[in-house]
Amino acid sequence: MADFRDGAAITTVSDARLASVLDTAVDGILVIEERGKILVYNKACEGLFGYTPEEAIGQNVRLIMPADYADSHDQYLDNYLSTGSKRIIGIGREVRARHKDTTEFPVELSVGEARTPEGRQFIGIIRDLRSRKEAERRFNELQSDLVHMARVSAMDEMGAALAHELNQPLTAIMLYLQAASRSITRAVQGAPLPIDSFRQVLEKAVHEAERAGAIISRMRHFVEKREPQRRDVDIRAIVDEALELVMLGQRNPPRVTRNYASDLPLVSVDAVQIQQIIVNLLRNANEALKGRELPMVTIGAERRADHIVISVEDNGPGLPPSAIPTLFKAFSTSKRTGMGLGLSISRTIAQNHAGDLKVDPGGNGRGARFELELPINGGGSPASASDQQG
Amino acid sequence: MTIHILEDDPGVSDSLLTFLKGLGYEACTYPDAESFLESAPPSPEDTIIVDLLLPGISGARVIEWLQTMKTPPRVIAITGQPQAAIEKQIHGLRNIQVLRKPLSAETIASMM
Structure with missing residues (x-):
């Protein structure tokens, strides 16, 4: 039961x-007077904050x-x-609110004002954001899993090429060391x-x-699973x-031309994710150039x-015109290998950065x-704590 | 006899050269098939070590050409590719030995 004022009885x-409306509301509703004293505290508030009306009012x-x-606040x-x-x-x-047991949680707060014969009063409506936050968190987590999966899948497709690339230095190391070892053996025999x-x-x-180490580390930092993180990068x-x-x-890499403007500012992005987009676009270009005489790629x-x-x-x-409508859709691919996730994920990543892929x-x-x-x-970086107070 | 090494990776090429010279052989290297074909043809007692994947003219084409010689030299193909890709490339070539990378020094020594 909502009390209107300290101990006042419901008379009209x-x-x-009004009392019934307040107690039916799903959102917490509070009324305070101009010094901050709580006058009204509805049933939903009890659930939100853990205090009884007797504890809270006044x-x-x-x-x-x-x-x-x-x-x-004062x-x-x-x-x-x-x-x-x-x-x-x-x-x-x-804003953040605090329960009686001192746990803090996010709420959406709207505040209205009423001028009454007893002075100004403020009405606050409070909506619990925990379930929405949880859903957002879960969504972000799933999306980041998917982004990671697409990266691993890309690496898997590049696996044979990478194995070949590692074989070269390994072969060289083996042969150099054998040659060195033979010199030692001969030296022991008196030479x-x-x-x-x-x-x-x-x-x-x-x-x-x-x-070999450089190849591994390039691969590793691309494939490792980690939290998305933004920083200023060139x-x-x-x-x-x-x-x-x-x-x-x-083996037959295309000729690559790079046209970089010289006055580019730093951008705040998740470097690995943006790299994922570029890798994806370049791999698609390589794929499109298979068998082409004088293959060329221009990066700007x-x-x-x-x-x-x-x-x-x-x-x-x-x-091909037939590929265009579903180009950015997940699991639609015109290629024989791969999952068809590349462009869809790439656009999602771009949009998560408030950008786009066209x-x-x-x-x-x-x-x-x-x-x-x-x-x-x-x-639009997330608002800082000082922006959230009012 | 001379061992001719056709390999475009400088690390692999130089290490093979070092290793084979260390074993006492005479050896020389070529970064691609073209430079090998421009030099004097190998003698029948020579050995050719050729990477299957060379830029430009492929290793397989070089092997084909060598096999048209009256007394072809010995050919050892080397490659870091998957088995399926290797078979496709050497399909139809006779009497060649294929070594997969990473190469084992003992295997090479025993083949010489």
């Missing part, structure tokens, strides 16, 4: 009706706020009452040890081992690294208004051109 029909509303909000009230500057009234926003060439052979073996470095990864083990990076646009264009036959299908002697757009400001 309209009071009774207390300052700080009772249900985390310490950091509670400390400034000041916010003062500030509003003296300046009239509205920071939350009439605007809904996401002079050719110190200089011996050292040279060992240095070459080390160099080849480093080459997009050109990401594109170059993706290029190296894709051209590993390519330029600034267009408040976006950076990375383009990948090949001189293959272009995309295609010009080419044809009639022109190859396909893909454009990845990324916003320069990082596309």
Whole structure:
């Protein structure tokens, strides 16, 4: 039962009706007076905060706020009452609330104002965001699993090429070390040890081992599962690294032209995910160029208004018109291998970065051109804690 | 006799050369089939070690050409490709030995 004021009895029909409305509401409803004292505290509030109406009514509303909000709330009230500057009234926003057992949880809070004969009062409507947050978290987790899976699948398809690429330094290491070992054996039998060439052979073996290590580390950082993380990066470095990864083990690599604008600002992105898009586009280009005389790929990076646009264009036959409608759909592929996840995931990643992935299908002697757009400001970073208070 | 090494990977090529010279053989390297074909043809007692996947003219084509000689030299093909790809490439070629990478030094030594 909602109490209207400290101990006041329900005296009129309209009071009774209002009390019933308040108690039926799914959202928490609170009324406070201008010093922050709780006047109304409905049934949904009991469930949200764990206090009974008897415990809550008459207390300052700080009772249900985390310490950091509670400390400034009086000041916010003062500030509003003296300046009239509205920071939350009439605007809904996401804040943290505190349960009696001190756990904190996210709620959406909308605040209204009423001028009553007893002074100004504020009405707060509070919606629990925990289930929505949980669903969002789960969604993000599934999406990140899928993104990872597509990356592993891409790597799996490149596996044979990578195995071949690793075989080269391993073969070299083995032969250099055998050669060194034979020199030692002969030295033991009395022959002079050719110190200089011996050292040279060992240095070459080390160099080849480093080459193998570099291949592994490039692969590993691409495949490892990890939390998405954004940081400011030079997009050109990401594109170059993706290029190296894709051209590993390519026997007849296309001629690659890079047209990078010189004044590109840093962008705040998840480097591995963006690299995943580039790898995907480059692999598709390689695929389209199979059997083509003089295969060529042109990679561009330029600034267009408040976006950076990375383009990948090949001189293959272009995309068949039949492939275009489902191009960005998951599990639709015109290729015999692979899962058909590449472009769908790539566009999802781009959109998660508040960007987009577009295609010009080419044809009639022109190859396909893909454009990845990324916003320069990082596309609306999550609001900081200080923005959420009011 | 000379061992001719046709291999485009500089690491593999140089290490084979070092190893074979260490065993006391005379050996020389070619980064591609073209440079091998431009030099003097091998003698019948020579051995050719050829990577199947070379840029430009493929290793398999070189082997075909060598086998048209009256007294062909010995040919050892080397490759890091999967088995299925190897079989496709050497299909129809006679008397060749294929070694898969990574190469074992003992195997090579025993074949010489």
